[in-house]
Amino acid sequence: xxxxxxxxxxxxxxxxxxxxxxxxxxxxxxxxxxxxxxxxxxxxxxxxxxxxxxxxxxxxxxxxxxxxxxxxxxxxxxxxxxxxxxxxxxxxxxxxxxxxxxxxxxxxxxxxxxxxxxxxxxxxxxxxxxxxxxxxxxxxxxxxxxxxxxxxxxxxxxxxxxxxxxxxxxxxxxxxxxxxxxxxxxxxxxxxxxxxxxxxxxxxxxxxxxxxxxxxxxxxxxxxxxxxxxxxxxxxxxxxxxxxxxxxxxxxxxxxxxxxxxxxxxxxxxxxxxxxxxxxxxxxxxxxxxxxxxxxxxxxxxxxxxxxxxxxxxxxxxxxxxxxxxxxxxxxxxxxxxxxxxxxxxxxxxxxxxxxxxxxxxxxxxxxxxxxxxxxxxxxxxxxxxxxxxxxxxxxxxxxxxxxxxxxxxxxxxx
Amino acid sequence: xxxxxxxxxxxxxxxxxxxxxxxxxxxxxxxxxxxxxxxxxxxxxxxxxxxxxxxxxxxxxxxxxxxxxxxxxxxxxxxxxxxxxxxxxxxxxxxxxxxxxxxxxxxxxxxxxxxxxxxxxxxxxxxxxxxxxxxxxxxxxxxxxxxxxxxxxxxxxxxxxxxxxxxxxxxxxxxxxxxxxxxxxxxxxxxxxxxxxxxxxxxxxxxxxxxxxxxxxxxxxxxxxxxxxxxxxxxxxxxxxxxxxxxxxxxxxxxxxxxxxxxxxxxxxxxxxxxxxxxxxxxxxxxxxxxxxxxxxxxxxxxxxxxxxxxxxxxxxxxxxxxxxxxxxxxxxxxxxxxxxxxxxxxxxxxxxxxxxxxxxxxxxxxxxxxxxxxxxxxxxxxxxxxxxxxxxxxxxxxxxxxxxxxxxxxxxxx
Numbered sequence: 001x002x003x004x005x006x007x008x009x010x011x012x013x014x015x016x017x018x019x020x021x022x023x024x025x026x027x028x029x030x031x032x033x034x035x036x037x038x039x040x041x042x043x044x045x046x047x048x049x050x051x052x053x054x055x056x057x058x059x060x061x062x063x064x065x066x067x068x069x070x071x072x073x074x075x076x077x078x079x080x081x082x083x084x085x086x087x088x089x090x091x092x093x094x095x096x097x098x099x100x101x102x103x104x105x106x107x108x109x110x111x112x113x114x115x116x117x118x119x120x121x122x123x124x125x126x127x128x129x130x131x132x133x134x135x136x137x138x139x140x141x142x143x144x145x146x147x148x149x150x151x152x153x154x155x156x157x158x159x160x161x162x163x164x165x166x167x168x169x170x171x172x173x174x175x176x177x178x179x180x181x182x183x184x185x186x187x188x189x190x191x192x193x194x195x196x197x198x199x200x201x202x203x204x205x206x207x208x209x210x211x212x213x214x215x216x217x218x219x220x221x222x223x224x225x226x227x228x229x230x231x232x233x234x235x236x237x238x239x240x241x242x243x244x245x246x247x248x249x250x251x252x253x254x255x256x257x258x259x260x261x262x263x264x265x266x267x268x269x270x271x272x273x274x275x276x277x278x279x280x281x282x283x284x285x286x287x288x289x290x291x292x293x294x295x296x297x298x299x300x301x302x303x304x305x306x307x308x309x310x311x312x313x314x315x316x317x318x319x320x321x322x323x324x325x326x327x328x329x330x331x332x333x334x335x336x337x338x339x340x341x342x343x344x345x346x347x348x349x350x351x352x353x354x355x356x357x358x359x360x361x362x363x364x365x366x367x368x369x370x371x372x373x374x375x376x377x378x379x380x381x382x383x384x385x386x387x388x389x390x391x392x393x394x395x396x397x398x399x400x401x402x403x404x405x406x407x408x409x410x411x412x413x414x415x
Numbered sequence: 416x417x418x419x420x421x422x423x424x425x426x427x428x429x430x431x432x433x434x435x436x437x438x439x440x441x442x443x444x445x446x447x448x449x450x451x452x453x454x455x456x457x458x459x460x461x462x463x464x465x466x467x468x469x470x471x472x473x474x475x476x477x478x479x480x481x482x483x484x485x486x487x488x489x490x491x492x493x494x495x496x497x498x499x500x501x502x503x504x505x506x507x508x509x510x511x512x513x514x515x516x517x518x519x520x521x522x523x524x525x526x527x528x529x530x531x532x533x534x535x536x537x538x539x540x541x542x543x544x545x546x547x548x549x550x551x552x553x554x555x556x557x558x559x560x561x562x563x564x565x566x567x568x569x570x571x572x573x574x575x576x577x578x579x580x581x582x583x584x585x586x587x588x589x590x591x592x593x594x595x596x597x598x599x600x601x602x603x604x605x606x607x608x609x610x611x612x613x614x615x616x617x618x619x620x621x622x623x624x625x626x627x628x629x630x631x632x633x634x635x636x637x638x639x640x641x642x643x644x645x646x647x648x649x650x651x652x653x654x655x656x657x658x659x660x661x662x663x664x665x666x667x668x669x670x671x672x673x674x675x676x677x678x679x680x681x682x683x684x685x686x687x688x689x690x691x692x693x694x695x696x697x698x699x700x701x702x703x704x705x706x707x708x709x710x711x712x713x714x715x716x717x718x719x720x721x722x723x724x725x726x727x728x729x730x731x732x733x734x735x736x737x738x739x740x741x742x743x744x745x746x747x748x749x750x751x752x753x754x755x756x757x758x759x760x761x762x763x764x765x766x767x768x769x770x771x772x773x774x775x776x777x778x779x780x781x782x783x784x785x786x787x788x789x790x791x792x793x794x795x796x797x798x799x800x801x802x803x804x805x806x807x808x809x810x811x812x813x814x815x816x817x818x819x820x821x822x823x824x825x826x827x828x829x830x
Binding site: 008014015021044053055057059063068070071073074135138139141211237251252253270271274278280286 | 423424425427428429430431432435436458459460462463465467468470471472474475476478479482483484485486487488489521522524525528532533534535536539550553554556557558592626652653665666667668669676678679682685686688689690691692693694695696697698701
């Protein structure tokens with residue numbers, strides 16, 4: 001036995017390391033990516049729908065025109081031209097921003113990480129929807145924060161739940177550092193905060209001096225009309241806004257941004273320089289050209305048409321195959337549906353049986369910091385064809401039916 | 416007056432924010448990049464020497480062959496094929512590594528940040544050469560560590576100085592979390608740790624159970640023969656090794672790596688997933704193709720020939736123009752020369768006068784955590800032509816001579 005797998009470093013790690021655990025989604029990837037498995041566990045946009053030849057020409061032009069700059073170091077805040085161009089994109093959602101207030105990041109994930117590092121001391125409290133984005137939980141937990149979930153329904157975060165959460169904190173003599181929310185086509189829940197709720201949530205936040213971090217990766221991935229305007233379009237103070245090109249262009253570029261008030265932006269800049277110096281100049285320039293030289297809004301329509309068909313296929317298959325007692329959300333956009341198993345079933349315990357039947361999903365527990373989500377699961381509809389999705393749901397329905405039978409047998413027969 | 420520049424968030428920031436300050440190098444960039452200024456303050460490799468047409472063709476092939484994968488999310492550890500290919504590159508320096516033990520990062524800077532987050536609690540002690548890489552100071556200070564500098568001479572880190580530093584800590588009842596070192600063509604000092612010193616440093620570290628973090632971005636940027644093998648080639652336990660393609664290919668790809676024992680690698684993986692999910696799949700694939708489809712070793716020779724001429728031009732100009740009392744290092748590779756002003760001069764105070772004379776450099780204080788470096792400066796030779804370098808040094812020598820005169824006048828005339 002070689003000694004190299006022993007941990008010689010125990011006792012040398014920083015205390016924050018102990019709060020970090022592998023996300024359940026990551027652990028799943030190797031099994032779920034086997035070709036015989038229909039994976040509803042993914043989260044990748046369907047990048048195969050991008051015009052690769054046109055992109056090849058764009059990169060060739062880019063390198064011949066500005067190759068030396070794009071391949072060198074760039075300012076920590078990122079390219080001014082790209083930031084200006086992104087302000088134009090934000091304007092489409094009603095957000096008025098100055099290029100000065102944007103910080104470009106290695107995907108929106110890094111925006112979350114920089115905000116966590118800027119605002120969170122160990123033990124600090126963060127409010128978030130339950131369930132919420134697993135990567136946000138990872139970033140907040142790496143900063144040793146304590147995430148408290150707030151209730152959500154088909155209309156998004158419940159204002160009364162936020163009020164109660166804040167009142168509970170007040171009784172404890174505590175204060176939340178911020179509210180983290182994904183109002184539109186939420187990951188994983190697939191629900192959208194209504195117009196009225198947005199105004200209510202903002203009013204509550206203002207009354208309590210609560211900072212809001214709005215994560216908005218999906219609002220352009222929309223199937224049934226335009227979603228309500230982002231929180232940041234309604235209030236420019238008190239809302240820090242995160243965006244990304246991962247869903248409208250390509251996640252592999254790792255290009256996101258944080259829109260923050262000047263004082264916060266300055267802290268984020270220091271944090272990004274300490275962590276990566278600057279995001280890739282090459283992927284910044286490619287994004288700039290995607291937004292200025294290519295028909296990017298047409299490309300987003302291509303994605304949306306494709307995803308709408310697949311969402312419809314997933315919804316239809318759920319309706320056709322799933323046994324009584326199973327429920328799910330009906331997203332107007334984004335990449336995910338959130339499903340809840342019949343009472344007494346456990347999505348995590350069921351997963352090995354699902355994989356045996358060659359279908360994968362993400363169990364719900366990964367999307368909560370507090371152990372909730374055992375009856376829930378996330379189903380993705382962006383990576384598989386409509387036919388594969390239907391077949392996957394057929395397999396999954398068989399597994400659910402089997403678990404219901406098992407439950408009823410061991411419960412002494414509920415039938 | 417608009418309220419938006421006021422800091423509404425004071426009192427809400429994490430305590431680590433207070434340790435973060437803008438690097439002096441970053442602050443300089445805007446002034447130093449004016450066209451009339453000869454900037455010896457840069458740190459960019461000369462990316463204009465890359466074959467842009469060939470790279471354009473490479474990106475076109477890449478996108479048509481594996482575009483969908485390269486533009487999607489990838490595993491947090493990075494592409495297996497690239498990690499295997501990098502193991503081949505490491506072997507050229509005598510390092511035997513398994514692809515499993517490499518974690519790909521957004522430049523080597525992110526490797527430093529991940530290591531800081533993995534090992535450093537507030538108040539922890541890090542040992543480092545004085546001066547040292549400004550980005551390492553940034554990462555360690557963001558983790559609220561206490562950096563203690565160790566003496567260095569023309570042969571690199573001084574073993575007796577390391578012994579003394581360790582003894583001093585022992586007397587305080589403290590322990591260093593690790594030694595951070597750039598043994599080859601050190602940034603900013605331009606010196607290289609000799610063969611014998613490497614063995615001595617490793618022996619001391621082993622005796623004291625001191626973990627070493629070896630940062631090795633420059634060892635292939637070599638002008639006068641091959642440098643001594645890296646520490647990691649001599650000891651596979653107790654040394655964590657950082658590399659990057661920033662100098663052999665392009666910094667704008669933001670592609671680096673950490674080679675670490677499995678236990679540490681696992682922590683780094685958790686940390687990278689929490690901070691960026693994964694590095695760019697596109698720049699990973701481009702790097703793989705640079706290393707497998709292009710004549711990359713030939714490209715490194717192109718860089719080295721170019722930089723050697725420029726280093727020689729800088730050394731010659733320093734010898735020709737600089738007044739008595741000025742000293743500098745003679746690097747065998749890398750991008751930088753470290754110069755020391757005559758006694759009583761101050762490189763930071765002198766900078767405005769230098770900029771007025773249209774020449775820029777980086778004052779030495781930025782490379783120390785303890786306020787040292789006031790007589791020192793870093794001079795870069797990778798970004799300017801030999802002619803521009805000569806002209807820059809001529810201007811700088813005039814400024815130094817002026818400051819000497821000023822000093823002598825105010826000191827009552829030393830002449």
